[in-house]
Amino acid sequence: MEMRHETLEGEITVVALCGRLDLEGTQAVDQKFSFLTTSRTGRFLIDLTEVPYIASIGIRMLLMTARSQMQRGGRIALVVPEGMSRQVLETAGIGQVVPMCVDIDSARDTIAAG
Amino acid sequence: MNRATFPRAASPQRLRIAPEPASLRTVSDWLHAFASAHSLSPDDTYRLDLCAGELVTNILDHSGAPSRDHLIELVLSQGERRVRLEILDTGRPFDPGEHLATTPPPGPDAPPGGWGLRLVRRFSDGWEYERAGGHNRTTLEFEVAGLAQAASRPKVERGPDRRQAFPESHAPWRRADGTATGGNERSGTDRRAAGVLAQFEMFRGVPYALLEQLLAKCVVARFGTETVLLRPGDRNDAIAFVLEGRLRVHLGTLDSRDHVPVDRGRFVGELSVIDGDPVSAFVVAEAGTRVLLVDSQTLFTRLLPIESVNRSFLRVLTARVRRSSERIVEQLRATLALEQLQRDLRVAHDIQLGMLPNPEAFFPDRDDVDCAAAIRIAQEVGGDFYDVFFLDERHLFLTIGDVCGKGLSAALFMVRALTLLRTEATRRGGGRVAPLARIVERVNRQLFERNEASLFVTLFCAVLDTATGRLSCVNAGHNPALLGAPGQDFTPLDVARNTVVGILGDIGFRCTDVQLPPGSVLVLFTDGVTEAESETGEQFGSVRLLATLDAASGGSSTDVVHAAVDAVVTFSGSAPRTDDIAVLALRFRGADSL
The missing domain is CATH 3.60.40.10 (PPM-type phosphatase domain)
Known part of the structure; x- marks a missing residue:
């Protein structure tokens, strides 16, 4: 499980996760990810394009970040291409909390608007 | 005979794992190997992987302290367009269905947990749980796009069928899309229905010839697409035996996921046939299901007088009554537990503010x-x-x-x-x-x-x-x-x-x-x-x-x-x-x- 991050124009931080968000993968990245995405209020794009699998533990990690940002007025969006992972996230109702976009560009537009 | 269920002869594949987080990857690799060997689609592979992962994670979470005696075993078997995954473990009794029913649904404001079993329910095509011999056994079923080795059935030429004596009494049925089935959709293979029926619990011990003679008068209905057979309030005059495929009984609304499956060899409709009252639930035939409809006259005048059938019928009815009583008791227990929880929360509120x-x-x-x-x-x-x-x-x-x-x-x-x-x-x-x-x-x-x-x-x-x-x-x-x-x-x-x-x-x-x-x-x-x-x-x-x-x-x-x-x-x-x-x-x- 790997995690990369970069800052785009407009102070948007893109955090790209790469690998399976199963128990092992989530545990490997959870601390780092939570610190990066919850220790300050800001605009975050979580890129899940290279996450081939997501289990409930991964959903939980994303939800914690989303909730913490939104409680403090931050903005967050997920980049999830069409496919099973998107269906899994939809089943968990993530879409009601965070916008889910199919690519980085539309996610950037979503997060920059408003 | 086309079999939708799992022949015992299918080669099961087994995996035994230790109850530790590292085993999850082993399970995933094992499932991927199976999926690859059987040409499962990536989506079906994902579903298997996800559901197995969540259930094993649950076992790790709920089985109590780790011990050397605690084992988890997974068994895969495949049928025609179906995969069955059994997960056995020797931990504390844990019924995922019951757990799901007594856990509040997660939401944006709820504690961030409780998704796992909901994902399993959404991404599998049914699960069953039983506790037997000190084991938890959860069985998951998946309808899959792969495993397409089932050849089409040989077409049996059908001549005039003298045995279709009363085909008009049940058809047509409404399909879910509003169209209706034709009349009696009995195929040549169905003539052998009596042979299949002879294996069913209710007809155990009845001579084959007698069965054939009795059942010749009944209609076989086949549903190519998903079809609503009965709605609450409908009148019903026949018991439906599932010859192939599956019926679903929906107690609440038609789209509720809390339904009871009725598989091959089992039947529905007996209550309304016995008391003549309107039907109380939705009954839906899944695509490809075939049912044998036994009308009330045949049931009462021909089948039930046979002592062994009578006993079997009563046994099935009794088992259902018992199960529903158990369900009522379980619900009562859950309600009482919830009330206790709410009382505890009020106490917690007072303690917290008191701090x-x-x-x-x-x-x-x-x-x-x-x-x-x-x-x-x-x-x-x-x-x-x-x-x-x-x-x-x-x-x-x-x-x-x-x-x-x-x-x-x-x-x-x-x-x-x-x-x-x-x-x-x-x-x-x-x-x-x-x-x-x-x-x-x-x-x-x-x-x-x-x-x-x-x-x-x-x-x-x-x-x-x-x-x-x-x-x-x-x-x-x-x-x-x-x-x-x-x-x-x-x-x-x-x-x-x-x-x-x-x-x-x-x-x-x-x-x-x-x-x-x-x-x-x-x-x-x-x-x-x-x-x-x-x-x-x-x-x-x-x-x-x-x-x-x-x-x-x-x-x-x-x-x-x-x-x-x-x-x-x-x-x-x-x-x-x-x-x-x-x-x-x-x-x-x-x-x-x-």
Whole structure:
């Protein structure tokens, strides 16, 4: 499980996760990810394009970040291409909390608007 | 005969794993190997992987302390366009269906858990659980696009079928799309239905010839697409035996997922046939299902007089009555458990509020400080807190905090945070008050340890030296404190920002010192105040808060606190309150007033 991050124009931080968000993968990245995405209020794009699998533990990690940002007025969006992972996230109702976009560009537009 | 269920001869594949997190990858690799060998689609592979992963994770979570005797075994078998996965374990009894039924659904505001079993329900095509011989056995079924080795059935030429004596009594059936089936859709293969039926429990022991003679008069209906056979209120005059495929009985609405499957060899419709009353549930035939319809006349005059059939029929009925009684008892038990839980929550609410100092009785014997606080908890138990107490004659400690999340886990975390703050703040190093930054660092380190749920708390802590008016502050991810100096408007205190408490272990916290002029008022609050929403979704915001405080700054601390809380409550109107609110005010009258 790997995690990369970069800052785009407009102070948007893109955090790209790469690998399976199963128990092992989530545990490997959870601390780092939570610190990066919850220790300050800001605009975050979580890129899940290279996450081939997501289990409930991964959903939980994303939800914690989303909730913490939104409680403090931050903005967050997920980049999830069409496919099973998107269906899994939809089943968990993530879409009601965070916008889910199919690519980085539309996610950037979503997060920059408003 | 086309078999939709699993022939025992299918080669099962087994995997035995230790009950430890590392086994999850083993399970996943094993499933991927199976999927690859059977040309399963990536989506079907994902579903298998996801459901197996969630169930095994559940076993790890719920099986109690790890022991050498605890084993988990997975068995895969495949049928035509179907995969069955059995998961056995020797841990404590754990029925995932029951667990799901008694766990509140997760949502944006609920504790972040409970998704796993819901994912299994959504991404499998049915599960069954049984506890037998000291094992939990959960069986998952998947309808898959691969495994397409099933050749089409050889077409049997059908001539005039003299045995179709009363085909008009049941057809046509309505399909889900509103069209109707034709008449009797009996195929050549169905002539062998009696041979299949002879294996069914109800007809065990009945001579084949007699069965054929009896059943020749009945209709076989085949449903190419998903079809609604019965709706609540319909009249029904036939028992439907499933020859192939599956019926589903939906007790609530048609789209409810809480349905009872009726598989091959089992039947539905007996209650309305017996008492003649309207049907009480939806019965849906899945695509490709074939049923044999036994009308009431045939049932009562031909089948039930046969003693062995009669016994079997009564046995099936009795088993259903027993099961439904058990279900009622289970529901009753769950209701009672829920009531107990609600009582416990009310007690927890009282205990939690009881932990906070009584805001009406802060330091009545001190003339140099005037302090007041108020808290409103949105649910039974909350995550906001405040505290204020003297460390010695001279130093006053005050804090306000907000635990991320709500509900019981947040409440328990709040209790830990508050207790640690009290312990660390009052700890003496060489008889002196510890520096505030050290206090917060120690609290942070201890909250970070054993914080499996990754909860955290935002904190504003301060120590006022009442002799000098010097205020040391640490702000850990919390809203800024507001200061109203005499004759001036309230403004946010400029204090160094630190990260939230509980998320990272070994970090330092920066402390900022400010001077409180005599007569000034310090106000601490949680974000529930500024983020309270009106009925139109507008937030209360810091501008309204500052204006409210400015207007009230001439009064006592109690007046200031009540003005803030009242303004938020009035602003919210009937909008649902989703977050706790807490406010603490301190007026420093100055050392001279001692």
